[in-house]
Amino acid sequence: MKTLQKDDINFICELNAPCFQALSPDEVQLVKSSRTQVQFRKGDNLTKQGTFASYVMFMVDGLAIQYVESDLTKSYNLRIIQPGEFIGLSSVFSANTFSYSSVAITDCHVFLVEKTAIAQIISSNGIFGLSLIKRYSEQNVNLYDIIRKVLYKQMNGRMAEALLYINNIKPKYPDIFQILTRKDLADFAGISTESAVKLLKSLEKDHILELNGKDINILDELKLTEICKRG
Amino acid sequence: MKTLQKDDINFICELNAPCFQALSPDEVQLVKSSRTQVQFRKGDNLTKQGTFASYVMFMVDGLAIQYVESDLTKSYNLRIIQPGEFIGLSSVFSANTFSYSSVAITDCHVFLVEKTAIAQIISSNGIFGLSLIKRYSEQNVNLYDIIRKVLYKQMNGRMAEALLYINNIKPKYPDIFQILTRKDLADFAGISTESAVKLLKSLEKDHILELNGKDINILDELKLTEICKRG
DNA sequence: TGTTTAAATTGATATACATCAACTTTTTTA
DNA sequence: TAAAAAAGTTGATGTATATCAATTTAAACA
Numbered sequence A, B: 001m002k003t004l005q006k007d008d009i010n011f012i013c014e015l016n017a018p019c020f021q022a023l024s025p026d027e028v029q030l031v032k033s034s035r036t037q038v039q040f041r042k043g044d045n046l047t048k049q050g051t052f053a054s055y056v057m058f059m060v061d062g063l064a065i066q067y068v069e070s071d072l073t074k075s076y077n078l079r080i081i082q083p084g085e086f087i088g089l090s091s092v093f094s095a096n097t098f099s100y101s102s103v104a105i106t107d108c109h110v111f112l113v114e115k116t117a118i119a120q121i122i123s124s125n126g127i128f129g130l131s132l133i134k135r136y137s138e139q140n141v142n143l144y145d146i147i148r149k150v151l152y153k154q155m156n157g158r159m160a161e162a163l164l165y166i167n168n169i170k171p172k173y174p175d176i177f178q179i180l181t182r183k184d185l186a187d188f189a190g191i192s193t194e195s196a197v198k199l200l201k202s203l204e205k206d207h208i209l210e211l212n213g214k215d216i217n218i219l220d221e222l223k224l225t226e227i228c229k230r231g
Numbered sequence C: 001t002g003t004t005t006a007a008a009t010t011g012a013t014a015t016a017c018a019t020c021a022a023c024t025t026t027t028t029t030a
Numbered sequence D: 001t002a003a004a005a006a007a008g009t010t011g012a013t014g015t016a017t018a019t020c021a022a023t024t025t026a027a028a029c030a
Helices: A006-015 A020-024 A025-034 A117-122 A126-152 A155-169 A182-189 A193-205 A219-229 B006-015 B018-022 B025-034 B115-124 B126-152 B155-169 B182-189 B193-203 B221-230
Strands: A035-040 A045-046 A054-061 A064-069 A075-081 A102-106 A109-112 A210-211 A215-218 B035-040 B044-049 B055-061 B064-069 B076-079 B099-104 B108-114 B209-212 B214-220
Touching: A006 A020, A006 A025, A006 A054, A020 A035, A025 A035, A025 A109, A025 A117, A035 A054, A045 A126, A045 B099, A054 A117, A064 B006, A064 B126, A075 A182, A075 B126, A102 A109, A102 B126, A109 A117, A109 B126, A109 B182, A117 A126, A117 B055, A117 B126, A117 B193, A126 B064, A126 B076, A126 B115, A155 A182, A155 A215, A155 A219, A155 B018, A182 A193, A215 B025, B006 B025, B006 B055, B018 B126, B018 B182, B025 B035, B025 B115, B055 B115, B076 B155, B099 B182, B099 B221, B108 B115, B115 B126, B126 B209, B155 B193
Parallel strands: none
Antiparallel strands: A035 A109, A045 A102, A054 A109, A064 A075, A064 A102, A210 A215, B035 B108, B044 B099, B055 B108, B064 B076, B064 B099, B209 B214
């Protein structure tokens, strides 16, 4: 029986995602051979909504914003993509086009894996399929939450939620707020840039947060959570 | 080698969903033995947002509306669940609670299948897993479309989209509009009932549709599509 | 290092839509 | 079949938030 080579183990470790732990030596080989490594510079688009998607991306290193666009100039930020996460999983097995865009907010190191390879592994390895399904399931729950947020919350609640979300990432990436513009923040909350600025100032006046240039320090997380819940 | 019994074949046919075609005799047995059949009356809730979900539902016969609720009295209709479709797939493998509600709009015949049984089959049968993943993928694409609709379209476009969506179902279920109230329609469009009424009247005046009591006949689908696209 | 470009800020104005209220019609139920 | 409840309809009013315009500050660039 085949066993994993040291090389393969390193590879799997680098991927740092639970689902890859279930792969057999042959399957690891398949992923390794059908992947392409790509570097993206800050500001580059990893995916563009509506373009052809024959592959899934896997973020090895770096941060990106996933967002949806209107025909016009508006966009809405859905999440920050972190290392160990997939990009493009959501649409690759039905629509053949990406249903969202994503843009690097730091330099990124990414794998592209052909969807045929992924499909092949799912067919032969049920455990891998199940762990992917768990990811789909999580994403689904997330999307429902986003729909609720967009439908039922207004400015204050949305902004609070956006700030709490980003603040959650701060321990791991302390300069996260410095990377984001006011427009980025506004797009996370789904409001206009001007409204975002006004809300931030007003939250600062109420001692709920502190604005140091572009950095933001949440002072009263409890109150912010309260605002978030109230809507 | 085991083969499918006549009984099992009937069962599979009744399920009428591509993913079940891939099951082995043992797996069919597992689904059959771990399922519960339930009848819902028009108006009953099949799922309630936030409640514990240890099972997946499979619609055998009947129609239901899937919707998300706010804490208050508002709801937004996501889709009409038709025979052959799953309910609760989206959250069952991550959150253990339903992330949406659903209500029968006709009497419904439904299977409940324990998620442990589904998980077991996915683990052992990659083809089944892959076909489920295709469903997840479709649902995902749908949810992204909904997010875009909610974010970027206004009244007219949303109403047009809702009407086109329901009109698509009309060939199969000719009385679909008669089943739905103005509030249901409004909740599909994500607008107030009053606005929905006014929009319908205005669309009638423009000869885009015809209102016969509760029934709606789309006269100018092209123009409606136009309105839908314009937003 | 000065110059251009982009981002942030602020108050004034505009608007799409919800909410409210009052009424009519339809459906349910007793 | 009458009475009550629910659904549908219409116009008047209110409001959250976008848009606009004008200015300041910061970042990029040559």
